Amino acid sequence: xxxxxxxxxxxxxxxxxxxxxxxxxxxxxxxxxxxxxxxxxxxxxxxxxxxxxxxxxxxxxxxxxxxxxxxxxxxxxxxxxxxxxxxxxxxxxxxxxxxxxxxxxxxxxxxxxxxxxxxxxxxxxxxxxxxxxxxxxxxxxxxxxxxxxxxxxxxxxxxxxxxxxxxxxxxxxxxxxxxxxxxxxxxxxxxxxxxxxxxxxxxxxxxxxxxxxxxxxxxxxxxxxxxxxxxxx
Amino acid sequence: xxxxxxxxxxxxxxxxxxxxxxxxxxxxxxxxxxxxxxxxxxxxxxxxxxxxxxxxxxxxxxxxxxxxxxxxxxxxxxxxxxxxxxxxxxxxxxxxxxxxxxxxxxxxxxxxxxxxxxxxxxxxxxxxxxxxxxxxxxxxxxxxxxxxxxxxxxxxxxxxxxxxxxxxxxxxxxxxxxxxxxxxxxxxxxxxxxxxxxxxxxxxxxxxxxxxxxxxxxxxxxxxxxxxxxxxxxxxxxxxxxxxxxxxxxxxxxxxxxxxxxxxxxxxxxxxxxxxxxxxxxxxxxxxxxxxxxxxxxxxxxxxxxxxxxxxxxxxxxxxxxxxxxxxxxxxxxxxxxxxxxxxxxxxxxxxxxxxxxxxxxxxxxxxxxxxxxxxxxxxxxxxxxxxxxxxxxxxxxxxxxxxxxxxxxxxxxxxxxxxxxxxxxxxxxxxxxxxxxxxxxxxxxxxxxxxxxxxxxxxxxxxxxx
Numbered sequence: 278x279x280x281x282x283x284x285x286x287x288x289x290x291x292x293x294x295x296x297x298x299x300x301x302x303x304x305x306x307x308x309x310x311x312x313x314x315x316x317x318x319x320x321x322x323x324x325x326x327x328x329x330x331x332x333x334x335x336x337x338x339x340x341x342x343x344x345x346x347x348x349x350x351x352x353x354x355x356x357x358x359x360x361x362x363x364x365x366x367x368x369x370x371x372x373x374x375x376x377x378x379x380x381x382x383x384x385x386x387x388x389x390x391x392x393x394x395x396x397x398x399x400x401x402x403x404x405x406x407x408x409x410x411x412x413x414x415x416x417x418x419x420x421x422x423x424x425x426x427x428x429x430x431x432x433x434x435x436x437x438x439x440x441x442x443x444x445x446x447x448x449x450x451x452x453x454x455x456x457x458x459x460x461x462x463x464x465x466x467x468x469x470x471x472x473x474x475x476x477x478x479x480x481x482x483x484x485x486x487x488x489x490x491x492x493x494x495x496x497x498x499x500x501x502x503x504x505x506x507x508x509x510x
Numbered sequence: 511x512x513x514x515x516x517x518x519x520x521x522x523x524x525x526x527x528x529x530x531x532x533x534x535x536x537x538x539x540x541x542x543x544x545x546x547x548x549x550x551x552x553x554x555x556x557x558x559x560x561x562x563x564x565x566x567x568x569x570x571x572x573x574x575x576x577x578x579x580x581x582x583x584x585x586x587x588x589x590x591x592x593x594x595x596x597x598x599x600x601x602x603x604x605x606x607x608x609x610x611x612x613x614x615x616x617x618x619x620x621x622x623x624x625x626x627x628x629x630x631x632x633x634x635x636x637x638x639x640x641x642x643x644x645x646x647x648x649x650x651x652x653x654x655x656x657x658x659x660x661x662x663x664x665x666x667x668x669x670x671x672x673x674x675x676x677x678x679x680x681x682x683x684x685x686x687x688x689x690x691x692x693x694x695x696x697x698x699x700x701x702x703x704x705x706x707x708x709x710x711x712x713x714x715x716x717x718x719x720x721x722x723x724x725x726x727x728x729x730x731x732x733x734x735x736x737x738x739x740x741x742x743x744x745x746x747x748x749x750x751x752x753x754x755x756x757x758x759x760x761x762x763x764x765x766x767x768x769x770x771x772x773x774x775x776x777x778x779x780x781x782x783x784x785x786x787x788x789x790x791x792x793x794x795x796x797x798x799x800x801x802x803x804x805x806x807x808x809x810x811x812x813x814x815x816x817x818x819x820x821x822x823x824x825x826x827x828x829x830x831x832x833x834x835x836x837x838x839x840x841x842x843x844x845x846x847x848x849x850x851x852x853x854x855x856x857x858x859x860x861x862x863x864x865x866x867x868x869x870x871x872x873x874x875x876x877x878x879x880x881x882x883x884x885x886x887x888x889x890x891x892x893x894x895x896x897x898x899x900x901x902x903x904x905x906x907x908x909x910x911x912x913x914x915x916x917x918x919x920x921x922x923x924x925x926x927x928x929x930x931x932x933x934x935x936x937x938x939x940x941x942x943x944x945x946x947x948x949x950x951x952x953x954x955x956x957x958x959x960x961x962x963x964x965x966x967x968x969x970x971x972x973x974x975x976x977x
Contacts, residue, residue: 404785407741428788430745437792 280306284481284506293483293507296339297386300504304487307475309468311499312389320363326387327362333390336365338373342380349376355390362387391498394491395450395460398426399468401476401485409476411469413441415450416489423447433473438466451492458494465490465497481506518641519711519719521609523652523701525585526556529576529607531598532589532614533559533567540589540613542568543661551658558583576605585609587649587659592616595645596630603638610635611659612644618707619646631709641715647706648682651689653699654725660702662686673698674727675808678716680734681762682706688732688801697805700725712737714747721751728755728811730804731795734762735782741789748793756811756969757795760804761786794972796965803961809951810962814927816970819896819977820844822963823889824870826901827877827909831931831956832870835899838960844897844967846870853892860884869895878908879916886920896976897963898928901956904941911937914944921950927966931959 278286283299295303301311315326316339327334338351346352350372353365366385373380396416404410407430414426427444429437442451442462453459468490476482484505491498528548534541541561545568548557558581559567562574573579576586576598586602588595592614602610612631617624628645635642643649649659653672660667667686670693679685682704692699701723705711713733720726729751736744748757761783790797796811798804822844826832836846849857849869857867861881866872871889873881882900889895898921902913921928930945930952932938942952953959970976 404741404782405738406736406782407745407785407789408739410785410788426784428785430741430785430789430792440791 278302280479284479287506288481292341293505294341295504295506296341296383297337297502298339300502301388301499303475303479303482303504304499304502307471309471309487309499310464310497311502312391314386314388316384317366317387318384320366323366323385323387324359324362327356327359330387330389333357334362335386335388335390336362336369337386337388338369339383339386340373340377340380341383342377343373349373391491391500392493394493394497395457396489397465397492397497398486398488399465399472399490400487401431401472401482403476403483404430409473411441411473411476413438413465413469414445415447419445419447420488429469429473431473431477433469435466435470438469438473441469442466460492461495461497464495465492468497468499483507518608518639519715521584521641522611522643522650522703522711523656525609525657527558527581527584528552528556528657529558529560529573529579529583529586529602530589531560531576531586533561533564533572535564535567540661543663544587544589544613544659545570547658547660551655560586576601576607579605583607585611585657588612588644589614592624592627592645596627596634599631599634599640599642603634603640607640610640610642610644611647611649612642612706612709613647613649613659613661614644615646615706617645617709628707628709635710642710643703644706645709646682647704648686649704651699651702653701656701660686660689666690668693670697670699672725673700674725674812675699675730675805676701676703676720676723676726676728677730677732678703678705678713678720679732680705680708681732684732684762684801688804691801692805695805697809700727708737712740714740714743717747717751717757721754726755728758728808730758730760730798730808732760732762732804745789745793748790748795752794752969752972756965756972757793758798758804758807758811758965759790759795760798760801761790796968796972799961803958806951806953806958806962807965809946810927810929810965811969813946813949813951814929814962814966815925816973816975817897817927817963817967818925818970818975820967821847821895822897822899823849823895824899824901825873825882825885825889826870827873827875827882827906828901828903829866829872829874831901831903832866832872835901835931835956835960836870838957839899839963842960842964844960844964847894849889849892849894853888853894856888857885860888875906876908877906879910879913881908882913883916883920886917890921890924890926895926897926897966899956899959899963900928900930902930902932902941902945903934904932904938905934911940911944914941914948914950917945918948918950927963929953929959929962929966931956 304311313330317323336353400412409431414420419425427441451460486503487499532541559572564572617628667690685704824835871885945952
């Protein structure tokens with residue numbers, strides 16, 4: 278489905294937050310390195326999707342009523358077999374049912390498990406003065422506690438994207454540290470520049486978070502994505 | 511926002527005829543002071559007081575309205591209370607006035623009622639060739655012999671000498687203080703503008719105009735906020751302007767606005783100041799920390815060339831300040847590299863063994879003016895540095911104010927930017943004056959001198975001449 282159609286549908290259903298599979302589809306359209314995903318509505322569909330996508334997979338609840346999926350048992354990682362997938366599907370639904378009894382459930386997302394890497398965050402928002410701005414930072418405590426992030430106003434050039442990587446205080450981690458390999462900066466720059474283009478071309482997107490993006494010595498992968506559309510936040 | 515170019519801004523600085531609406535015959539009143547000041551600069555027949563209550567102001571015929579003035583009118587300065595302003599603006603438009611400066615306050619800054627008045631002003635000039643500065647501002651000052659609508663008398667706000675620094679400011683009060691201080695410090699200024707609520711002319715317009723102004727070499731901008739949606743145009747404009755001359759920005763309102771009801775991490779972290787800083791960096795502007803820093807940086811950028819790299823030599827006659835200068839430079843991202851063995855050997859040959867020759871070069875309190883000459887001559891030719899920071903504390907017997915000429919002569923024509931730090935009263939004040947007369951900016955602390963070199967390096971990067 279095209280980006281416009283996805284956003285139109287969300288808006289017509291009165292949703293500001295895209296479902297995660299929709300967000301992933303939007304990002305894929307703009308060439309971002311997102312894993313394969315499928316929405317399942319039964320354990321059988323989940324198994325079928327996992328078989329098609331290839332193991333290991335992750336299952337995540339898709340529900341507009343739930344903001345923090347893992348807090349309600351809505352995420353199960355590292356599923357290696359069909360049995361595990363079917364079991365995880367039921368487990369997620371019953372756990373969500375217990376925590377949020379009247380949650381609206383869209384389904385369960387089956388996502389190719391992306392390997393662990395250095396966790397970074399790439400996001401975008403709209404500033405009242407400068408319009409679209411893109412943010413980069415390292416994941417976890419770096420962004421949440423230390424707020425160690427850098428910004429650029431769109432359109433972000435490759436050179437400016439490189440500056441964003443070197444501007445954060447923890448940038449040395451990207452160069453390799455204590456036996457950890459140097460990260461593929463080119464791949465991160467690529468993500469930043471593509472997000473910049475997405476924000477400039479799709480004005481309906483108000484906020485975007487890719488958190489985390491796994492950064493490897495070769496390449497990068499978006500592990501989780503969130504897109505907010507419509508009116509001002 | 512329509513863009514009507516910059517040629518129409520010229521009228522605010524070099525008008526051929528000026529009406530002062532709200533003229534007053536009472537000494538001390540705004541409508542009196544403004545005319546009094548204009549009389550210092552303009553021929554009597556170019557100034558038209560307007561106020562239906564009076565027949566004559568300061569010996570000039572006073573008109574009932576701008577439309578009664580028999581000659582064509584370039585500029586109107588409006589001082590009347592806010593509720594009357596929209597009507598006056600409409601009359602000015604009918605009269606074909608090209609520029610209007612609205613000094614009066616009582617507009618959007620006071621609430622919805624004032625905002626409606628402001629909207630009426632905007633409406634009155636829409637689609638016309640008339641441009642407006644203000645409201646709620648103190649107007650313009652052209653120190654190369656043009657306009658002066660600043661209503662503050664000389665004894666309250668000294669006018670700086672004509673110079674090369676232009677200042678545009680959202681705050682009139684801050685601008686007055688900056689100009690008064692610049693005058694006191696003997697720092698020259700080309701033009702100053704306070705544009706208040708920016709109903710029409712804003713930062714973007716002024717930057718475009720000043721970029722082409724032959725009397726301006728450095729532009730200083732004090733800004734609190736930009737108009738919504740005007741950010742990208744601001745970046746684009748600054749980006750173009752900095753290719754011609756440096757832009758120093760002082761930002762007011764730096765604390766985070768807080769992203770109310772932000773759903774994503776990114777929105778919550780994107781405080782307006784963080785984004786503004788990123789934008790300034792992208793645009794190639796140089797951000798000043800405070801008003802004193804503004805003039806420190808502006809002084810360096812008008813007097814010295816941009817640095818072609820970040821390697822700095824520190825030449826000193828005092829150990830402590832040499833160490834502090836190194837700290838200050840390194841913490842700003844500049845480098846104080848250890849000199850090569852070869853360069854160290856050359857310096858060691860000419861100096862007693864207790865001088866330090868590694869960088870900083872320390873000729874010690876036992877040295878002399880002459881030692882500075884020899885050290886600087888060798889260092890500037892070494893190719894090992896891109897800039898010089900000279901610490902000159904001339905209190906010991908071997909040094910005097912003659913050091914100013916030595917620093918100037920040994921660095922002239924090298925293409926390397928030089929800044930000096932000197933601290934003290936007495937003869938030091940002579941040294942400082944002589945240095946600045948020779949085009950070498952002097953600072954009272956090594957930290958401020960280091961900031962000046964940082965700005966010269968940043969500008970080198972912006973121009974693409976620095977590594």
